[in-house]
Amino acid sequence: MIDGEYQNKTVLVTGGLGFIGSNLVIRLAALGARVTVIDSLVEGCGGNIDNLRTVQESIRIKVADIRDAGCYAAELERPDIIFNLAGEVSHSASMSAPLRDLELNALAQLAFLTTCADCFSGARIVYASTRQVYGVSRVLPVAEDHPIQPVDFNGVHKFAASAYHLLFSNIGRLDAIVLRLTNVYGPRMALNAKAQGFLSVYLRNAVAGKPIEIYGGGKQLRDPVHVSDVVDAFLRAGLAAGTSRVFNVGGPEALEVRQIAKIAAAAGNCEIVWREFDRAEKAIDIGSYRANAGRIARELKWQPRIRFAEGFPSALRSYEHELEFLTGTTAAAIAPAAC
Numbered sequence: 001m002i003d004g005e006y007q008n009k010t011v012l013v014t015g016g017l018g019f020i021g022s023n024l025v026i027r028l029a030a031l032g033a034r035v036t037v038i039d040s041l042v043e044g045c046g047g048n049i050d051n052l053r054t055v056q057e058s059i060r061i062k063v064a065d066i067r068d069a070g071c072y073a074a075e076l077e078r079p080d081i082i083f084n085l086a087g088e089v090s091h092s093a094s095m096s097a098p099l100r101d102l103e104l105n106a107l108a109q110l111a112f113l114t115t116c117a118d119c120f121s122g123a124r125i126v127y128a129s130t131r132q133v134y135g136v137s138r139v140l141p142v143a144e145d146h147p148i149q150p151v152d153f154n155g156v157h158k159f160a161a162s163a164y165h166l167l168f169s170n171i172g173r174l175d176a177i178v179l180r181l182t183n184v185y186g187p188r189m190a191l192n193a194k195a196q197g198f199l200s201v202y203l204r205n206a207v208a209g210k211p212i213e214i215y216g217g218g219k220q221l222r223d224p225v226h227v228s229d230v231v232d233a234f235l236r237a238g239l240a241a242g243t244s245r246v247f248n249v250g251g252p253e254a255l256e257v258r259q260i261a262k263i264a265a266a267a268g269n270c271e272i273v274w275r276e277f278d279r280a281e282k283a284i285d286i287g288s289y290r291a292n293a294g295r296i297a298r299e300l301k302w303q304p305r306i307r308f309a310e311g312f313p314s315a316l317r318s319y320e321h322e323l324e325f326l327t328g329t330t331a332a333a334i335a336p337a338a339c
């Protein structure tokens with residue numbers, strides 16, 4: 001479905017210097033797409049200019065905030081597809097700074113969508129939403145029609161942003177698809193950024209040989225998905241015609257957190273340490289989650305392929321010669337012009 005389809009396509013990727021965005025950009029460049037990245041390297045997020053060093057000659061990087069249309073809109077050719085991944089991932093940061101999260105995950109999105117609808121009317125846009133919008137699962141696996149009951153500000157604001165995308169579609173001004181991602185892991189995860197989720201902490205600790213911590217008993221289920229599978233879901237969504245607009249993107253298997261921790265600890269040769277959640281962490285814990293990804297399998301023919309026991313050690317190996325990712329010390333290697 002994908003081979004050849006992106007050759008010479010004009011593609012805009014927001015958040016393209018971040019973890020998932022950079023993996024997507026590298027794949028798009030390999031497929032022959034003409035890629036422009038917009039990313040403002042927000043402090044505390046996972047953006048790193050080094051993430052795109054291997055493709056910097058064949059793509060365009062614009063360091064700009066998606067809110068600042070004046071910085072980029074006039075220069076852009078109409079994109080065939082917009083992949084919209086700019087955002088803040090951290091659930092705990094959203095609780096300590098809800099207004100910052102509102103700015104980054106909702107207001108910035110509304111401003112960006114307004115710009116897109118004005119400048120690129122009717123364009124396909126694929127948005128990176130999150131399973132966090134569901135909150136505590138009432139049934140497992142969780143399908144797209146599960147009630148929306150987020151337990152933190154990040155979930156509320158990400159849901160608002162997905163609702164903006166769907167509204168712009170309903171009024172005929174954009175053509176949006178929303179992907180609700182489960183926990184994503186893999187190369188180019190921001191190991192130097194704090195509170196990016198437990199998988200980035202496990203990867204960081206495995207790289208550094210530090211203990212892998214299990215919180216709250218470890219029996220909670222998660223369905224981690226490798227970033228290359230997620231990239232494949234974005235590429236399919238970018239091309240989809242006449243399908244649903246909202247899709248879950250889940251991993252190939254549900255594992256208990258303690259199984260995930262065991263795999264991470266074995267890969268990094270680390271010990272395991274058991275901890276209890278503190279009150280703030282417990283308040284935003286969603287318990288168990290597993291996506292029902294039947295809709296995306298049926299309509300977009302997407303299946304996650306990489307199991308955690310295979311994907312985590314290979315992600316770890318990708319960091320073996322890249323310890324600077326832990327400190328971000330090589331970020332000055334490329335210096336794209338700021339807006």
Ligand SMILES: NC(=O)c1ccc[n+]([C@@H]2O[C@H](COP(=O)([O-])OP(=O)(O)OC[C@H]3O[C@@H](n4cnc5c(N)ncnc54)[C@H](O)[C@@H]3O)[C@@H](O)[C@H]2O)c1
Nearest residue numbers: 015018019020039040041042046047065066086087128184
């Ligand atoms: N990583 C996951 O497990 C996961 C799970 C569910 C959803 N998501 C969503 O996927 C998207 C990408 O996640 P990620 O893990 O790659 O995060 P990331 O932090 O690595 O990347 C996000 C990028 O967006 C950029 N950004 C943020 N606000 C911006 C703005 N206003 N203007 C320009 N750039 C901006 C940041 O600088 C960063 O480079 C996010 O929207 C996130 O909510 C991620």
